[in-house]
Amino acid sequence: xxxxxxxxxxxxxxxxxxxxxxxxxxxxxxxxxxxxxxxxxxxxxxxxxxxxxxxxxxxxxxxxxxxxxxxxxxxxxxxxxxxxxxxxxxxxxxxxxxxxxxxxxxxxxxxxxxxxxxxxxxxxxxxxxxxxxxxxxxxxxxxxxxxxxxxxxxxxxxxxxxxxxxxxxxxxxxxxxxxxxxxxxxxxxxxxxxxxxxxxxxxxxxxxxxxxxxxxxxxxxxxxxxxxxxxxxxxxxxxxxxxxxxxxxxxxxxxxxxxxxxxxxxxxxxxxxxxxxxxxxxxxxxxxxxxxxxxxxxxxxxxxxxxxxxxxxxxxxxxxxxx
Amino acid sequence: xxxxxxxxxxxxxxxxxxxxxxxxxxxxxxxxxxxxxxxxxxxxxxxxxxxxxxxxxxxxxxxxxxxxxxxxxxxxxxxxxxxxxxxxxxxxxxxxxxxxxxxxxxxxxxxxxxxxxxxxxxxxxxxxxxxxxxxxxxxxxxxxxxxxxxxxxxxxxxxxxxxxxxxxxxxxxxxxxxxxxxxxxxxxxxxxxxxxxxxxxxxxxxxxxxxxxxxxxxxxxxxxxxxxxxxxxxxxxxxxxxxxxxxxxxxxxxxxxxxxxxxxxxxxxxxxxxxxxxxxxxxxxxxxxxxxxxxxxxxxxxxxxxxxxxxxxxxxxxxxxxxxxxxxxxxxxxxxxxxxxxxxxxxxxxxxxxxxxxxxxxxxxxxxxxxxxxxxxxx
Numbered sequence: 192x193x194x195x196x197x198x199x200x201x202x203x204x205x206x207x208x209x210x211x212x213x214x215x216x217x218x219x220x221x222x223x224x225x226x227x228x229x230x231x232x233x234x235x236x237x238x239x240x241x242x243x244x245x246x247x248x249x250x251x252x253x254x255x256x257x258x259x260x261x262x263x264x265x266x267x268x269x270x271x272x273x274x275x276x277x278x279x280x281x282x283x284x285x286x287x288x289x290x291x292x293x294x295x296x297x298x299x300x301x302x303x304x305x306x307x308x309x310x311x312x313x314x315x316x317x318x319x320x321x322x323x324x325x326x327x328x329x330x331x332x333x334x335x336x337x338x339x340x341x342x343x344x345x346x347x348x349x350x351x352x353x354x355x356x357x358x359x360x361x362x363x364x365x366x367x368x369x370x371x372x373x374x375x376x377x378x379x380x381x382x383x384x385x386x387x388x389x390x391x392x393x394x395x396x397x398x399x400x401x402x403x404x405x406x407x408x409x410x411x412x413x414x415x416x417x418x419x420x421x422x423x424x425x426x427x428x429x430x431x432x433x434x435x436x437x438x439x440x441x442x443x444x445x446x447x448x449x450x451x452x453x454x455x456x457x458x459x460x461x462x463x464x465x466x467x468x469x470x471x472x473x474x475x476x477x478x479x480x481x482x483x484x485x486x487x488x489x490x491x492x493x494x495x496x497x498x499x500x501x502x503x504x505x506x507x508x509x510x511x512x513x514x
Numbered sequence: 515x516x517x518x519x520x521x522x523x524x525x526x527x528x529x530x531x532x533x534x535x536x537x538x539x540x541x542x543x544x545x546x547x548x549x550x551x552x553x554x555x556x557x558x559x560x561x562x563x564x565x566x567x568x569x570x571x572x573x574x575x576x577x578x579x580x581x582x583x584x585x586x587x588x589x590x591x592x593x594x595x596x597x598x599x600x601x602x603x604x605x606x607x608x609x610x611x612x613x614x615x616x617x618x619x620x621x622x623x624x625x626x627x628x629x630x631x632x633x634x635x636x637x638x639x640x641x642x643x644x645x646x647x648x649x650x651x652x653x654x655x656x657x658x659x660x661x662x663x664x665x666x667x668x669x670x671x672x673x674x675x676x677x678x679x680x681x682x683x684x685x686x687x688x689x690x691x692x693x694x695x696x697x698x699x700x701x702x703x704x705x706x707x708x709x710x711x712x713x714x715x716x717x718x719x720x721x722x723x724x725x726x727x728x729x730x731x732x733x734x735x736x737x738x739x740x741x742x743x744x745x746x747x748x749x750x751x752x753x754x755x756x757x758x759x760x761x762x763x764x765x766x767x768x769x770x771x772x773x774x775x776x777x778x779x780x781x782x783x784x785x786x787x788x789x790x791x792x793x794x795x796x797x798x799x800x801x802x803x804x805x806x807x808x809x810x811x812x813x814x815x816x817x818x819x820x821x822x823x824x825x826x827x828x829x830x831x832x833x834x835x836x837x838x839x840x841x842x843x844x845x846x847x848x849x850x851x852x853x854x855x856x857x858x859x860x861x862x863x864x865x866x867x868x869x870x871x872x873x874x875x876x877x878x879x880x881x882x883x884x885x886x887x888x889x890x891x892x893x
Contacts (some may be wrong), residue, residue: 415620416584419632
């Protein structure tokens with residue numbers, strides 16, 4: 192073997208042996224960065240969820256806390272297992288027996304779905320306009336979208352009561368301009384809920400849409416036009432398909448919190464609206480039935496987690512095929 | 515059968531006064547705010563011509579192309595294609611297609627669908643689209659890649675897809691914006707010849723924008739050299755190189771030595787130039803430069819001979835010292851500082867493997883050239 196070949200053969204191993212400790216350290220730091228979010232999820236999501244899940248399997252009791260059994264380790268391991276044996280799925284069967292819960296779930300999903308579509312319809316043109324605006328004014332526009340977050344969400348929803356109520360600002364304006372002769376009844380209807388959700392969640396729709404539209408290469412649109420595609424058609428064939436990741440992200444960000452929304456239906460929707468967030472609140476605070484409200488919460492989570500996982504699987508498959 | 519080369523040699527409609535222009539820029543001006551990108555420019559391009567717009571960035575060449583494609587409208591003047599005024603016609607109704615510098619391939623479509631895109635817009639029947647797409651894939655040798663997405667292709671393959679997509683509709687004119695800019699040097703050279711073959715095969719008119727003079731020289735029938743939105747010269751590659759119209763063109767295309775000076779004496783056949791630094795140069799082709807006029811004598815490095823002794827029969831011979839030598843393999847470039855201070859660049863082809871007369875750094879040397887080797891520039 193020539194010298195050069197020998198040197199070439201040994202050099203990679205020499206390189207690898209250079210500083211194993213340093214590389215181990217780097218690997219550890221790399222892991223640590225990933226571990227932190229996982230720890231966060233463990234402490235602030237998984238453990239609370241397990242507690243809620245456990246409560247959902249308990250029975251209500253007039254006590255503090257208002258359910259039994261309360262797990263404690265004073266009775267040793269066997270005592271702990273005795274406590275576990277008292278758990279039952281009665282609360283879940285109860286949810287299926289009373290049509291109220293089923294209706295509340297279905298209504299919530301429908302209201303959330305309609306609101307999501309409405310938010311998309313309002314948010315897409317805003318995001319599109321922002322992404323096509325001169326680069327110098329884009330940060331300002333972005334700021335305007337985020338600005339409402341600087342005020343309390345609750346206060347902003349209260350403000351809508353002032354706008355929508357029969358003697359509110361909207362009706363005063365419409366009456367004064369002669370568009371209507373009778374005040375519109377908007378407050379305490381589903382319309383008010385839609386308005387509230389679309390208003391509150393608009394930034395969650397606009398921001399992901401904007402980020403996917405903004406990075407799109409404008410020469411693609413020019414290429415489509417160059418190949419004989421009129422502007423409207425170019426939008427549906429090029430712009431919209433390429434913004435789909437933003438559309439999906441925005442819709443999930445609106446749909447998921449909207450299903451469990453409590454404040455908006457409570458303040459704007461009045462007493463007769465049936466949404467699962469309100470039902471949950473009633474069970475918890477009005478009835479003090481922690482186990483049933485926990486069961487409602489667990490089912491709500493399952494209801495939302497299934498579409499998310501399906502979506503993620505579909506995306507993973509699409510990426511796999513892409514390769 | 516004529517070879518492609520001989521067809522090209524016969525092709526010179528710009529010399530034919532009866533030839534009908536195909537693309538005409540008539541006093542076209544384009545302003546972006548205060549900035550004038552194209553300034554009162556007129557240009558004529560003929561059918562089946564391979565025409566290059568050459569210039570540095572910001573010279574207006576891309577703006578010209580974009581006006582032809584319909585992405586920009588001229589501020590003043592008009593553009594005619596085959597006799598039709600293009601003003602007001604949107605890009606999607608113009609019979610021209612463009613190959614974009616970034617390729618602008620649709621990332622969510624397969625190679626096939628990218629190529630078929632324009633054909634579908636025209637409402638071509640499906641079997642015909644399939645046949646045309648297959649033909650295009652064969653033309654650019656990408657048959658196996660029909661089902662791939664653009665991100666699964668190499669840079670060279672993407673360039674071919676972009677090319678196939680832009681010629682699929684058989685446009686009257688194909689516009690190419692820096693078509694080879696993103697390729698590496700070797701691939702670029704191969705592709706230059708492929709583009710020329712393709713243009714001959716399809717019989718289309720090509721207008722290519724480039725900042726690379728070699729690329730323009732290799733491919734184009736004629737080159738327009740642009741600067742600050744104005745045409746400096748329109749000519750065939752040999753004319754541009756051997757007979758540049760101005761100092762700018764001489765400088766822009768290839769390497770050149772320039773001697774500032776005055777016309778000292780004109781006779782029927784020769785003109786004597788008195789260099790600003792003292793050199794006396796005799797030339798045959800001084801054009802219309804009058805005696806006493808300030809001119810520049812421009813001469814290409816390969817037309818200058820370098821030797822260690824004064825050549826006996828040379829009309830023009832100047833003495834100096836070898837300042838720098840660059841050995842490039844196929845040729846050697848010498849930088850000689852003349853005794854009057856002027857730097858001269860001379861290049862010698864390394865036809866033989868051994869140099870008989872090796873010159874070294876700081877050696878005394880003579881540079882000599884014939885009286886018809888250079889040009890006199892008055893602008």
